[in-house]
Amino acid sequence: MRLVIDSDVGNEIDDFYAIALALASPDRFDLKGISAAHYNNSRPGAGPGSIEKSAELAHTILEAAGSRGAVKVVHGCPPMRYFGHPSAGEGAEFIIEEARAASPEDPLWVVILGAATSSASAILMDPSIAENVRFVFHARSDFTWPARSVQFNVKGDIHAARALLASRVPLIWFDTGTHLTIPYAVSREVLRPLGRLGEFLHDFRDQEPWFARDDKGFFDMGDIAYLIDPGICREEVTNVPRMDEYMYFDFSRPNGKMLRVFDIDNNAAWNLLFEKLRRLS
Ligand SMILES: [Ca+2]
Numbered sequence: 001m002r003l004v005i006d007s008d009v010g011n012e013i014d015d016f017y018a019i020a021l022a023l024a025s026p027d028r029f030d031l032k033g034i035s036a037a038h039y040n041n042s043r044p045g046a047g048p049g050s051i052e053k054s055a056e057l058a059h060t061i062l063e064a065a066g067s068r069g070a071v072k073v074v075h076g077c078p079p080m081r082y083f084g085h086p087s088a089g090e091g092a093e094f095i096i097e098e099a100r101a102a103s104p105e106d107p108l109w110v111v112i113l114g115a116a117t118s119s120a121s122a123i124l125m126d127p128s129i130a131e132n133v134r135f136v137f138h139a140r141s142d143f144t145w146p147a148r149s150v151q152f153n154v155k156g157d158i159h160a161a162r163a164l165l166a167s168r169v170p171l172i173w174f175d176t177g178t179h180l181t182i183p184y185a186v187s188r189e190v191l192r193p194l195g196r197l198g199e200f201l202h203d204f205r206d207q208e209p210w211f212a213r214d215d216k217g218f219f220d221m222g223d224i225a226y227l228i229d230p231g232i233c234r235e236e237v238t239n240v241p242r243m244d245e246y247m248y249f250d251f252s253r254p255n256g257k258m259l260r261v262f263d264i265d266n267n268a269a270w271n272l273l274f275e276k277l278r279r280l281s
Contacts, residue, residue, distance in 0.1 A: 001109050001227070002102050003029045004095055006076065007220070008039040008114025008156070009061065010053030011046070013204055013211045014180075015113050016061050017273070018220040020197055021228070022111075023065040024276035028228050032098050033072035034058045035091035037114035038079060039156060051075050054114075064200035076118040080159040083245070086125045087160075091118030099129035109227065111136045112164075113220040115156030120163035130168040137164055138174045138223050142262065145175060146241070148248040155247065162243050171240065171258040176222045176233065179264050183214040190274060195281025225269040226261055232272070234263035 005022060009015035022029050036054035040046050045053035055073050062068040077089030086092060095110060095118060102108040112119050112135060119135060139161065141149040154161040164171060182191070184205060192202035205211040226233045239254035 001029060002098065002106065003031050003227075004033055004035060004098055004108060004110045005031070006035045006037055006091065006095075006110055006112045006114065006116070006119050007058070008037040008050065008054050008153075009034070009057045010036070010050055011039040011041070011043065011114070012220070013207070013216070014218040014220040016057075016204060017201060017218050018111075018113055018224045019058070019061050020065060020201055021221055021224045021273050021276060023062070023067055023071070024197065024273070024280050025224075025228055031071050032108070033074060033094060035074050035076045035094060035118045037076040037091070037118065039114060041152075051078065061200070065197050077121050078117070079115065079157050080117055080121065080163075083159045083162060084124065086121035087117055088121065088125070089118065092121035092125055095119060095122035096126045096129055099126075099132045102132040104131045107132050107134050109134045109136065111138075111223050111227070112153070113138050113223065115153055116160040116164050117157045120157070120160035120167070123167045123169055124163055127168070134170050134172070135164060136172040136174055136223050136227065137161070138220055140175050140219060142175050145260075146238075146249055146251065148246075149243065150247065158243075158245055158247060162245070165240055165243050166255060173238075173258055173260045174223045174226065175260055175262050176219070176264045179266055180218040180222050180269055181215055181266065182218065182270055184212050191277070194274060194277035198277045198281065221273065222264045222269060225264065225272050228272060229268070232265045232268040233261045235259050235261045
């Protein structure tokens with residue numbers, strides 16, 4: 001399947017695991033590129049420099065996978081300022097270009113693992129791409145669903161998340177909480193020996209103490225694992241809510257239906273990663 005990953009990879013370790021799983025699955029994905037997304041928190045590199053930071057780390061994981069140059073990295077768009085108005089930039093243009101090259105029978109899947117700015121801007125700039133595109137939005141909010149979202153990616157660009165929910169693009173709301181974890185000792189024993197990429201993924205846990213914790217969630221890997229084997233997740237069909245500027249959902253005027261993925265089998269997801277890396281190494 002045609003795939004673009006829209007990722008704030010500069011922010012977190014789990015985006016690395018998601019991108020690695022996609023890179024290790026050429027039998028499943030035709031990875032067209034990575035759009036480097038902004039993020040905003042108190043971590044170094046956040047804010048105005050975050051798009052550049054995400055782009056830099058996207059190149060780092062491509063290098064570790066031996067795919068540098070083979071997969072395009074584009075700079076995502078800065079946060080939207082007004083609801084309904086796109087934020088122009090390379091990320092949106094790239095998604096439009098790839099969507100135009102796709103078709104309803106062979107659509108472009110865009111997996112959004114950070115704020116949804118580039119993806120939402122693409123659909124606002126050219127609504128005609130809607131039938132050629134599918135969005136998977138990592139919008140984890142399992143404690144507050146269906147009342148509201150309090151999720152980092154949603155908060156990162158509320159205008160953009162609202163635009164996704166209001167669009168005609170088929171949407172998967174990916175909401176599996178903190179289920180994906182792997183103890184440090186297990187990733188050292190099982191993941192690290194799996195080639196250069198496995199070694200990189202494990203060793204990156206040493207960059208920050210909380211990456212190395214046994215209960216660290218590797219949230220974003222779930223979205224890619226789901227696209228490889230939906231059978232390892234549980235999902236439901238739900239109405240698409242509107243969302244207000246305070247991130248509260250409103251189901252009174254639904255915008256069609258969407259899939260909400262709300263559970264993932266932890267061991268099955270890790271085994272998928274190990275199996276793919278084993279084949280590469
Ligand atoms: Ca992310």
